[in-house]
Amino acid sequence: MSESINYINYSCYFTTFREGEQFSSYNSLSMVISGEMELNDGVHQKVFRSGDVYLVRRNQLVKFLKKPGEESEFKSLSIRFDDEMLKQMSVDENFVLHERMKSPAFIELSGIQHLKYFMESLLQYQDLLENKSPELALLKQKEALILLFGHDPLLKNILYDVSAPYKIDLEGFMLRNYHFNVKLDRFAYLTGRSLAGFKRDFEKIFGTSPRKWLLEKRLQEAHYLLEKGKKSSDIYLDLGFEDLSHFSYAFKKQYGLPPSRLLS
Incomplete structure (x- = not known):
């Protein structure tokens, strides 16, 4: 089952599940609560386990494989960052993208303790978020971005780049x-x-x-x-x-x- 409310998503699967279409159309920050999440962008492959945090970039081809644990279902928590909000924040900050950054389709952030604490704290708001509190969801989206940029300001070059792909080979x-x-x-x-x-x-x-x-x-x-x-x-x-x-x-x-x- 999966509940998607105001860009904050709590997911639970009791059997191994592979996403149908292997395309990430938006930036998202996720944490595995139980079970395993395997990501593969065709070059890099990584298995994320309970407590691991990672960022998935928009407009990327990624294979998602969700596996329950031996004694628990697969559970995860994700925050989706919509393009309009990112665009408005970049304007408010007078941000100028000088060069597009090349990086894998996903970035591991498990070693950043304050991000892990933040994601864990969202579990306490699940009932409220599922009751459709858009104000709280927006606040938590922005809080997540502040923490991400506090860890690495260069992430703005990835997350604030909401332009369409350019013509390539x-x-x-x-x-x-x-x-x-x-x-x-x-x-x-x-x-x-x-x-x-x-x-x-x-x-x-x-x-x-x-x-x-x-x-x-x-x-x-x-x-x-x-x-x-x-x-x-x-x-x-x-x-x-x-x-x-x-x-x-x-x-x-x-x-x-x-x-x-x-x-x-």
Whole structure:
């Protein structure tokens, strides 16, 4: 179950859960209360456990895997920072972004004790926040930002950057990120293009449509991994397929035999 109230989110899962679309559209500060959260941006992978605090950046491709503990469910607490609030704060502070900072899609902050204490204190407000107190939610959002910037002022260069992605190398981006399960309009947005412009540029570069290329690229990687002894159930989600039956059907259609035959 998950309750989302005024940008402060308390989550609880009793079984292992993977996010459907692997795209973070907003900045958020989170703490794992129990269980484990595994994050993977295609380059960096990290498992966060009870008491760990981390920041997830907006407009990033990230795989989220939530795992309950042996004797407890998965629980977490997150604060979402909406773009309009960040934009207004940057204006109030006369902040000027001189250069976009490059960093992983997520940043570990577990060693910052005052952030951990702050996140733990929010658990005491759960009932009030779930009763929809927008004034308190806004106050806690701003308090979290003050603590973040007090720890590292350079975080303003990340959180106050609410501009749209600029046009980047489409070929390199797709070769790095084809295994993320996101819609075409997300890929288009992240490469700084309209959907029509993305499709047009894509066909010029790859000589085929994005949907066909993505399917073939994912199946090629699946074929390679299956030959190495991997199981279909272990790889289909990591390659961007939403369910095992769809993966098996597409694989058989492409290669003329089901994935299980490749293992035998």
